[in-house]
Amino acid sequence: MLHKADYSAPFFVAAALILFFIGGLLTTVVPPIVDKSWARPFDNSDPAKGVTGKLQPYTEQQLKGRAVYVREGCWYCHTQQTRTLLADTKRSGWRGVDAPISTPDEFVYDSPHLFGTKRTGPDLSRVGGKYDEQWHRAHFRNPRDLVPGSIMPPYPWIAGNEEEFQALVAYLQTLGRAKNWRPDNDYER
Amino acid sequence: MQSESTISAGEIPVSEAARYNESLHEDTTAKLFLVSSITYFFIVGIVALMIAAKFVWPELLGTVQYLTYGRLRPLHVNGMLFGWLLAADMGLMYYVVPRLCGVKLWSEKLGVATAALWNFIILGAVVSTIMGWNQGWEYAELPMFLDVLVVIAWVMFGANIFMTVANRKYTQMYVTIWYCLGTILWTAFVYLTGNFAALFATGVNQANLNWMYVHNAVGLIFTPVGLAIAYYFIPKVSNSPLHSHKLSMIGFWSLAFVYVWTGAHHMIHGPISQWLQTIAIVFSVMLLVPVWAVVYNFFATMRGQWDQMRDNVPLKFLMSGVVFYLLTCFQGPMHSLRSVNAIVSKTDWIPGHAHMAVLGAFSFFAIAGCYYVVPRIFRRKLYSDSLANWSFWLFLIGGVGFFVTLWLGGFWQGWQWNNPAIPFIDTVIALQPVWIVRFFSGVLMFGGIATFAYNILATMVGSGTESTKMAAATA
Numbered sequence: 001m002l003h004k005a006d007y008s009a010p011f012f013v014a015a016a017l018i019l020f021f022i023g024g025l026l027t028t029v030v031p032p033i034v035d036k037s038w039a040r041p042f043d044n045s046d047p048a049k050g051v052t053g054k055l056q057p058y059t060e061q062q063l064k065g066r067a068v069y070v071r072e073g074c075w076y077c078h079t080q081q082t083r084t085l086l087a088d089t090k091r092s093g094w095r096g097v098d099a100p101i102s103t104p105d106e107f108v109y110d111s112p113h114l115f116g117t118k119r120t121g122p123d124l125s126r127v128g129g130k131y132d133e134q135w136h137r138a139h140f141r142n143p144r145d146l147v148p149g150s151i152m153p154p155y156p157w158i159a160g161n162e163e164e165f166q167a168l169v170a171y172l173q174t175l176g177r178a179k180n181w182r183p184d185n186d187y188e189r
Numbered sequence: 190m191q192s193e194s195t196i197s198a199g200e201i202p203v204s205e206a207a208r209y210n211e212s213l214h215e216d217t218t219a220k221l222f223l224v225s226s227i228t229y230f231f232i233v234g235i236v237a238l239m240i241a242a243k244f245v246w247p248e249l250l251g252t253v254q255y256l257t258y259g260r261l262r263p264l265h266v267n268g269m270l271f272g273w274l275l276a277a278d279m280g281l282m283y284y285v286v287p288r289l290c291g292v293k294l295w296s297e298k299l300g301v302a303t304a305a306l307w308n309f310i311i312l313g314a315v316v317s318t319i320m321g322w323n324q325g326w327e328y329a330e331l332p333m334f335l336d337v338l339v340v341i342a343w344v345m346f347g348a349n350i351f352m353t354v355a356n357r358k359y360t361q362m363y364v365t366i367w368y369c370l371g372t373i374l375w376t377a378f379v380y381l382t383g384n385f386a387a388l389f390a391t392g393v394n395q396a397n398l399n400w401m402y403v404h405n406a407v408g409l410i411f412t413p414v415g416l417a418i419a420y421y422f423i424p425k426v427s428n429s430p431l432h433s434h435k436l437s438m439i440g441f442w443s444l445a446f447v448y449v450w451t452g453a454h455h456m457i458h459g460p461i462s463q464w465l466q467t468i469a470i471v472f473s474v475m476l477l478v479p480v481w482a483v484v485y486n487f488f489a490t491m492r493g494q495w496d497q498m499r500d501n502v503p504l505k506f507l508m509s510g511v512v513f514y515l516l517t518c519f520q521g522p523m524h525s526l527r528s529v530n531a532i533v534s535k536t537d538w539i540p541g542h543a544h545m546a547v548l549g550a551f552s553f554f555a556i557a558g559c560y561y562v563v564p565r566i567f568r569r570k571l572y573s574d575s576l577a578n579w580s581f582w583l584f585l586i587g588g589v590g591f592f593v594t595l596w597l598g599g600f601w602q603g604w605q606w607n608n609p610a611i612p613f614i615d616t617v618i619a620l621q622p623v624w625i626v627r628f629f630s631g632v633l634m635f636g637g638i639a640t641f642a643y644n645i646l647a648t649m650v651g652s653g654t655e656s657t658k659m660a661a662a663t664a
Contacts, residue, residue, distance in 0.1 A: 002442055006361050009354055009370070016371050016445050020378070020409075023449035027468065028382060028401050032394045035462045039394065071321035073259025083458035085531055090609035102460040107392035112325030115396050117455060119535040119606075120244075122613045144247075149618040151247040153257045 035104070042105035042178050051100050053180035057109050058171070065171030068164050070112060072155065079116035080125040080175065092126035094182045099126040106178045121152055126176035132187040136169050214287055216566040218300025218349075222280025223559060224649060225308050227642050229272030234638040236265045241631040244624035255319045263330040264318040270328070270406070271339075272311040274547065277555040278414040279307075279346055282369050284562050285421050286350055289366055290357030295349050303345040310338050328403045329383045336384040343380065347373040364437040368417035371445060375409040379449075393461050401452035407546060408448040415514075415551035416440075416483060418558050419507060423487055426503045426561060432489035440482035447475045454525040457534065466527075473525035480518040487511045502577040506557035509585060513549030517542060532607065537620065538599025545592045548634070553584070556641060563645050572647035580640035587633025594630060598623030 005012040032038045041055040058066065069075065081102045082092040092099035102125050107113060131139070138145055140159040143152040158164050240261050242249050250256040287294045294300060313335045317323075323330045331339070350373060354366060362370075383402020387395050424431045431437065450472035453465045488511070497504055520542050523529050533539065564571045571577060598620055605616040 002438060005367070009351075009362070012362070012367065012370060013374060015442075016367075016374055019442065019445040020375055020449055023446065023472070024378065024382075024401075027450050027452060027465070028386075028398055031397060031462060031465050032390075035465075038392065038462075070323055070325040071259075072257065073262060073321075073323065075325065076259055076262050079535055081456075081459045085458055085607070087607045087609045088458075091606070091613065104393040104460050104462070107396075107460065109391060111391040111395060113392055113396040113399065114325065115456065115459060117327060117535065118539060121617075147614055149614050151244055151617060153243070153247060153251045153259070155257075156252060157254050 038104045039108060040105055041108045042103065051179045051181050053178050055106055055108060055178035056174075058174065061167050062171045062174055064164075065167035065169065068158065068168045069114070069171060072158070074124075075114045075116050077116075077118060077120035077152070078122065078124045079119050080114050080123065081116070082123065082125045082176075088123065092123060092176070094126070094130065095186075097182065099176065100179050100181050102176075106176075121150075124172070124175055126181075128173045128175040128177040129182060129184060129186070130188055133166075133169050135187070136172065137165065140165070140168075211565075213293055214284075214566075215293070215297050216284060217297050218294060218304055219280045219283040219562070220566055220649075221301060221304035222276050222283060222307070223563060224646070225304065225311075226273050226276035226280060227559065227645050229268055229276065229311060230638055231642040233265060233268035233272055234635045236261050236268065238628075238631055238635055240265055241624070241628045245621070245628050255321075260319050260321055263323060264315060266328065267314050267318060267330060268311070269547065270411075271314065274411060274552055274555060275414075276307055276311070277559065278411075278418065278551075279303075281418055281555065281558040281562060282350060282414065284558075284566065285365055285417070286353055286369055289359070289363050289421070290353055291359050292353060292356050295352035295356060299345055299349050303342055303349065306338060306342045306345070310335055310342060313338070326383065326387065326399050326402075328406050329387070329399065339380065339384075340377075343373070343377060347377070363420070364431070364434075364441065365417045365421040367441050368413040368420065371441070372410060372414040372417065375405070375413070375445075375449075379405040379409050393456075396456065397453060397461065397465075400455040401449070404452045404455065405449060407543075408444075408451070411547065411551045412448070413444065415510075415554045418554045419483075419487065419511065422503065422554070422558055422561055423490055423507050423511075426501060426507060426557070427491060427494050427497050429490055429494050432486050432492070436482045436486040436489075440479045440486065443475075443482065444479035447472055447479060451476065451525070454530075457525065457527060457530045470525045470527070474522045476518060476522055480515065484511055484515045502574070502581055503557040503560045505578075505581050506553045506560070506584075509581075510550045510553030510557070513545050513553065513588075514551075517546040517550055520545075532603035533599060534603075536599035536602040536606070537595045537623065538603065541592045541595030541599060544588070544595075548584075549588050549592065556580075556584070559641075559645055563648055567649050567651070569648055569651050572644050576640050576644045580637045580644065583633050583640060584637035587630045587635075587637060590630030591627055591634060594623055594626045598627075 002015060005015050043054045044050065044052050045054075046052070082088045082099050084101050089098040089101060107115075135146065137159050139147070140155040142154045142156075143150040158168060239250065239256070240258055243251075243258050243261075254260075283294060283300055314331050317332050317335065318330060322332045324332060329336075350369060354362065354370065379402055382398050383406070387398040387402070390398055420431070420437070423429075451469050453461055453469035454473050457466050457470070487508075491508065498508060524533055524539075524542070560571065560577055601623075602616055602620055605611050605619065606613075
């Protein structure tokens with residue numbers, strides 16, 4: 001049947017595009033229509049239905065911090081997804097409490113999305129509330145001062161730029177906090 | 190299938206190209222694309238070494254904002270993908286397609302303008318990645334004005350190739366032309382999805398569009414154009430007719446249908462609908478069909494011709510590329526299985542896999558094409574055959590060292606991650622020896638790039654050899 005495509009360029013083009021668009025449309029346009037949770041912000045006040053909480057839109061300062069995170073390419077080494085793996089929920093956990101897995105409704109306000117593909121450093125999907133501002137300042141100045149063996153680059157130009165630093169920390173503290181799974185202001189030392 | 194029966198007009202490049210006068214072809218566009226892509230290969234190779242070194246010596250250049258890992262990695266990825274590989278592939282298409290059609294390139298002027306615009310885009314990409322003007326999407330980091338220029342350049346490239354094909358003298362289109370036309374069509378839509386449609390989505394929806402683009406940037410851009418090159422040069426360089434037309438058809442049309450479904454396999458176990466993950470897994474495994482059809486066809490073409498591997502450098506690159514293609518496309522479907530994915534996903538295994546595809550398979554095809562084409566279009570002998578052989582062994586040993594080290598290291602890393610009793614930082618420290626070996630493998634690979642680039646550029650300027658007029662048909 002497709003032998004005709006050897007000789008006829010218009011037939012070839014039509015066949016190549018039709019075959020491509022079957023999968024193309026079914027995997028890009030259709031899924032968000034079928035799965036509504038991709039676009040509905042997380043909001044649950046009923047403990048019977050699982051972990052409670054509400055996803056808030058980013059503030060202007062948090063967005064500024066997010067822009068720094070994007071500009072510096074933090075997302076090349078840090079993923080933002082607690083996967084459906086036991087080890088992920090434990091690694092993202094806090095004082096023996098397993099972190100809830102990441103769900104689509106937690107990321108509705110994210111653009112660009114920052115799920116990431118590579119974990120050269122630890123996952124950050126539940127890092128909000130884990131370290132205080134002082135820790136982050138020392139860590140950005142030189143990560144190896146706090147974490148010997150770390151290969152993260154130092155970012156003195158962020159630690160020394162009060163506006164950018166505050167914004168970035170404000171953004172980091174939001175990560176994973178839509179789900180009410182841990183108390184506020186209980187930082188690791 | 191009898192190999193003789195596959196020789197027909199317009200189908201097999203071996204006998205056809207000799208029939209008419211090579212001077213029909215001007216090849217200015219091909220020359221411009223090849224010389225600039227090889228230059229970027231060398232420059233971005235230095236960047237590659239820098240980022241590999243940063244894993245071992247994290248303080249290296251660490252206080253210069255513009256040279257941190259987060260700036261240089263997108264420069265490395267975009268520079269290698271679009272500055273070197275895609276530009277070299279386009280240059281080779283400007284050479285191959287007119288010859289398979291038996292006519293001149295439709296417009297050499299348009300081609301030269303495309304080459305100029307492409308170089309402007311790459312220089313813009315260098316500046317914007319270093320400055321941190323990053324859109325935050327993998328493979329789609331470049332700012333919007335460059336994205337628009339890429340679309341324009343692609344339309345210019347596509348128009349030139351399509352018009353050349355429309356004016357062809359041979360009615361039957363050889364496999365290489367299918368893959369080239371497929372690349373042009375699919376790339377257009379894949380690129381628009383990843384760089385423009387993604388703007389209208391957020392969160393998981395955006396990620397899904399992004400992965401559709403990222404995956405198909407490899408699957409529907411570099412794979413088909415790489416196979417276009419392999420389908421032309423393997424029969425050409427070995428002077429053997431292609432084994433089977435039917436297998437070519439199975440390989441091409443199954444690729445056209447299967448590849449685009451697999452984007453969501455980048456989010457397996459992640460926050461994306463389970464049923465979409467399952468669809469992506471099913472189609473990822475089906476990818477074995479187009480891959481094995483193509484690879485069997487190439488191996489069968491070489492039946493009885495393997496002795497040529499002894500001293501035919503382009504053939505060495507091509508057939509090692511085929512082996513790497515087979516391996517990388519066996520890994521891919523296996524990674525998508527949930528159980529395997531739980532170990533290797535997000536680890537250093539993945540760059541090992543990605544480099545085998547983009548360097549081991551598709552760059553090897555492009556390098557072979559350059560070694561074959563450059564002496565012919567510049568009408569000079571290759572500057573040094575032994576240097577070419579050196580470049581092959583540097584690439585091969587460096588490449589295998591790089592891939593294997595990262596697989597072993599990544600697999601080990603994945604096992605450690607799955608034991609939450611091991612603190613994360615210990616899994617970083619454990620990988621130091623892996624990153625040291627990776628760096629030195631990278632040095633060998635860079636040696637390959639340097640010898641390749643020097644050999645080709647020296648051939649172009651004709652240094653060292655008397656510029657013997659070389660008739661392409663004598664090969």
